[in-house]
Amino acid sequence: MSETTIEAQAEQTENTQESEEQSRLKIEDAVLKYFQNKEMAKERNEENKLLFEELEQLFENMEEDELIIPLPNGDNAVLTPKFREREVLDVEALADEMEVPKDELKTPFDFCAFTAKGKLTPDMITRHTSIERDVKLRIGKRKASTRKRKRR
Structure with missing residues (x-):
């Protein structure tokens, strides 16, 4: 083999190794970012759960059947109680x-x-059958409309 062919093969091997190393670094970065995002989502979900529990307690003290709160994006947040009855056998x-x-x-x-x-x-x-009544808070978003609704 000629010297230029050997050099070309060595250079190609070196380029391949560099490319593989760059790919590996990109994968490592992506995996790291993936798990960081997953951890942040978990923390947000825990925070939302605590906020929802707080909202339930605050809403219990209110006398309204529905509470509509305007959101910054133009939609409305709607809080409504959800009643559930079920028969329970003792x-x-x-x-x-x-x-x-x-x-x-x-x-x-x-x-x-x-x-x-x-x-x-x-x-x-x-x-020996009794009726249990549960009230859960339901929160959702609704597009703002022209109909008149109770506002806070």
Whole structure:
């Protein structure tokens, strides 16, 4: 081989190594930035969670059904209560009345078996069922419109 060919190959190998090293450095920088962003997002989410809890407490003390707050970008922030009702069966009290261990009333099959035996009646279930009401705060953005709404 000629001397120029060997030099050209050596230069090409050197360029390839430099290119690989630059690529590796770019990857390292991108990975570092990725995890930094992820950490910042996690911190923001934690902060937003605390802010939301504070908003819930403050909104509880207000008498309004809906609160609309104008945002700097022209949209409105809308805070509304969300009501949820659900029926809850007091399994412990039902088990006490039936004189069976609470563990025997876990699955729908268990309830069917006791109903078939005549140990469980719909009236018993009705007596031990109560309604739980939860109020959660709902916060969202709404485009500003020309309709009149309550303002703060």
